[in-house]
């Protein structure tokens with residue numbers, strides 16, 4: 001399996017913040033793909049349906065008034081996204 005089999009085409013990396021840590025991830029991809037980019041084995045073999053059913057990829061974004069829950073497999077990355085909380089499954093997979 002090569003990178004081009006996994007990720008949508010991208011030309012550059014964008015910076016996001018995941019629970020206080022700045023990381024660079026491929027533009028034009030869902031957040032779950034971006035997490036996979038950061039931790040290829042744990043996300044690839046983790047308990048994720050990739051299609052919006054399991055909610056194991058739930059994350060919370062910083063929003064103006066409150067934290068906003070979204071599904072990482074259904075949401076495309078945007079530059080400077082600030083993720084303030086992640087599901088237990090993601091915690092096990094990307095926070096090391």
Ligand code: FES
Pocket residue numbers: 032048049050051052053054055056057058071072073074
């Ligand atoms: S991976 Fe199952 S809902 Fe996102």
